[in-house]
Amino acid sequence: MMHLKTEPFVLNMGPVHPSTHGVYRMRATLDGEVVIDIEPVFGYLHRGVEKLAEERTYAGFVPLTDRLDYLSSMSNNLAYVLSVEKLAGIKVPPRADYIRVIMAELQRLANHAIVVGAFVNDCGAFFTPFLYLFREREKILDMFDMVSGQRLTYNYMRIGGVSQDLPADFLPALDKFVRQFKPFLEEFEFLLKDNEILQARTRGVGILDKAMAINCGISGPVARASGIKRDLRKDDPYCGYEKFDFDIPVGEQGDCYDRYRVRVQEMKQSIRIIEQAMAAIPDGPCRAEVPHLVRPPRGDAYGHIEAPKGELGFYLVSDGGIAPYRNHIRPTSLINLTALRQMVRGWKVADLIVIFGSIDITLGEVDR
Amino acid sequence: MTVAIAANDLGAALEEKLPGSVLKAEGDTLCITPESLLDVMTYLKDTPGQEYDYFNYVTAVDFYDHFELVYRLTSTVHNTTVGVKAQLPGRENLSIASVTPLWLGADFQEREIYDLFGISFEGHYNLRRIFLWEGYDGHPLRKDFNR
Numbered sequence: 001m002m003h004l005k006t007e008p009f010v011l012n013m014g015p016v017h018p019s020t021h022g023v024y025r026m027r028a029t030l031d032g033e034v035v036i037d038i039e040p041v042f043g044y045l046h047r048g049v050e051k052l053a054e055e056r057t058y059a060g061f062v063p064l065t066d067r068l069d070y071l072s073s074m075s076n077n078l079a080y081v082l083s084v085e086k087l088a089g090i091k092v093p094p095r096a097d098y099i100r101v102i103m104a105e106l107q108r109l110a111n112h113a114i115v116v117g118a119f120v121n122d123c124g125a126f127f128t129p130f131l132y133l134f135r136e137r138e139k140i141l142d143m144f145d146m147v148s149g150q151r152l153t154y155n156y157m158r159i160g161g162v163s164q165d166l167p168a169d170f171l172p173a174l175d176k177f178v179r180q181f182k183p184f185l186e187e188f189e190f191l192l193k194d195n196e197i198l199q200a201r202t203r204g205v206g207i208l209d210k211a212m213a214i215n216c217g218i219s220g221p222v223a224r225a226s227g228i229k230r231d232l233r234k235d236d237p238y239c240g241y242e243k244f245d246f247d248i249p250v251g252e253q254g255d256c257y258d259r260y261r262v263r264v265q266e267m268k269q270s271i272r273i274i275e276q277a278m279a280a281i282p283d284g285p286c287r288a289e290v291p292h293l294v295r296p297p298r299g300d301a302y303g304h305i306e307a308p309k310g311e312l313g314f315y316l317v318s319d320g321g322i323a324p325y326r327n328h329i330r331p332t333s334l335i336n337l338t339a340l341r342q343m344v345r346g347w348k349v350a351d352l353i354v355i356f357g358s359i360d361i362t363l364g365e366v367d368r
Numbered sequence: 369m370t371v372a373i374a375a376n377d378l379g380a381a382l383e384e385k386l387p388g389s390v391l392k393a394e395g396d397t398l399c400i401t402p403e404s405l406l407d408v409m410t411y412l413k414d415t416p417g418q419e420y421d422y423f424n425y426v427t428a429v430d431f432y433d434h435f436e437l438v439y440r441l442t443s444t445v446h447n448t449t450v451g452v453k454a455q456l457p458g459r460e461n462l463s464i465a466s467v468t469p470l471w472l473g474a475d476f477q478e479r480e481i482y483d484l485f486g487i488s489f490e491g492h493y494n495l496r497r498i499f500l501w502e503g504y505d506g507h508p509l510r511k512d513f514n515r
Contacts, residue, residue: 042476043499050484051508214444217423217473228444235447302440302451304424315438317429328427328438334476335425342472367499 006032011349015044019122019353022363026356033348038341042334045367053327058084058294059159061327066153068329069365071114074107074144075307077157082238083303083314084159088296092288096161097239098281102174103147103156104239104305105270105277106140109181111308112221112263112270113137115360119260120192122357123201129192136184139177146170159294161287171278178274185271189264202256206343206355209254216339219332220310222359225262226254232306243280244273256358263360293322302330309333309360329368333361378418378450385411397451402437405454406465412441412450413470419445423471426478428485430511435462435487456487459510466492484509 014025023044029037049068053061065076078100085092092100114137117130141151146167148154156163192198208218213226223230231248233241249265251258296318304313313330336359344352379393382400389404400408412420420441429436439452456462466489467474478489479498486507489495497504506513 043501046499048508051513212472214421215472217471230444300438302424311424313425315425315427315440326427326429328425330425334480335473338473338475 008036013352015041019356021118021357021361022366024361024363024366026352028349028352030349033350035344035347035349035352038344038352040337040340042367045363047368049368050327050329053324055323057322058088058296058324059292061324062157062159063153063155066155067364068331068368069307069309069312069333069362070152071362072107072111072308073152073154074103074156075111075305075312077154078104078239079303079305079307079312080314081157081159082305083301083316084294084296086303087299087301087316087318088159088294090160090288090290090294092161092239093285094240094282095165095284096286096288098277099162099166099286100157100239101241101244102274102277102281103144103162105273106143106174108270108308109267110137110140111360112267113140115308116260116263119256119354119357119360120198122353123198125192125195125198129188132184132188136181139181143170143173143177146173158287158290160290161285163287165286171281174274174278178271178278182268182271185264185267198260199257201351201354202260202358204253205256205351206347206358207253207255208339208343212339212342213254216342217335218310218339220306220308220336220360221262221266222259222336222339223310224248225251225258227252232304232311236304238303238305241273244276246272256354259358295320295322304330307332309362309365310336329365331365331368333363333365337361337366375450382408382411395451396449397453399453399455402454402456402464405452406467406470408452409439409441409467409470412452419443420448420450421445423467423473424449426467426474426481428481428487428509430485430509432511433457435459435485437464437481437487439467462486463488463490465490466495468492483507486510 008029008031011028011030014020015023025041027039065080066073068076113133117133120129145151148156208226210227213223229250246269249262251262298320300317302315304311310332312332315328316324317326319325343355375393375398379390382390386407389400392399412418420443422442422444424440426439435456437454442449481487483497
């Protein structure tokens, strides 16, 4: 066959494109259908959250954390209040820790439900698995609605605990949810695990090796899929995670399929944690006595958690006043995108969509 | 549990290897001279026994008369963590070495600091504004930014 001479050309994907899951743009340089290079373009959702934080009290910033990674607002709340508590040296009552663990793990389930659903959607399983997962996520949102009155931006965590105790009908609802979610997950896995199309689209695609993942600062399920057994719930426990018995699923190859599998396995582990937390939750207050205006001593602190997407942290500097002097957010989504360039080179445009979908980002957190 | 390293011991070891680089060591944080940044980071990353291979974050803080750059590194081998701080005096023509040759993970974060604080990173392969557009006047996270 005659070899055709081709010329590279630039394709702008986004900022408004269904595959980018938000306002994100990839300037892809293509040779025919093969991706030579991509350049990410950010900033469409930049709201200057870190600047806004400097003009708000410590407690007044909690609602803004909801709007960072809006698919896991509970986790953002948690990461922020933990950092403030670290900076100000506030102890949290045990019941609040258990409530926080339950909320964080429910949030992980809700987040992974969207990601896995959107991911298989990108792979061509058009909307059927997505809607099954959305149905389950809906039940989690109903429970969040019970405790916080909100379905997306919860503003539930407070410095020193949580805003209010669990309502009487929460734990029975949670118990019912857990019991029906386990068989659902088995069924869901059975439907997709050995699906030939999913295998063909994801196995061996977009491999991220271990060394590159560490070098790029990747965290969360993406790092674990590349074989890095690192999970802050085990490595740097907070909220009493050391008391729970759970495993850290890791992948072998670091391809898109491993990232998908790790997330599904993590959902099973989250259910395990929720079951243990439900059984052991103590009585008592759910919020420590904290002054209305927290004034942490001069200094700085960095608190971080294992959010559904990876390591989410807040670096706070205090000058002794009622507002942080500096509030830096360590954005998981932005840093996880570093590796995208390395992962997509040499793959086709259709694979670019799949690889991008397997990273799991939220633009609210990327641009802040 | 991630162990916050005692910066005193590390500071003494660094002082032996790179004299004059460490200004202060307190808690888990080393304060170093900005000129020695790349040498210190290379030492922390590549020396057996240290192996700080994971780059958590870098950010800047504006203290009016100087800017402070704050780095945090974690060793996935030893599960230890250390903070590194470097101060840049003044407000104009600020620059410091880029750590992207050591960690690609610093790429977007250094661009963010360049964009929002106006600090340049020497040796960064693609130092352009990241969130705001080229030609935007000012750097919003500076304390004297006028809206």
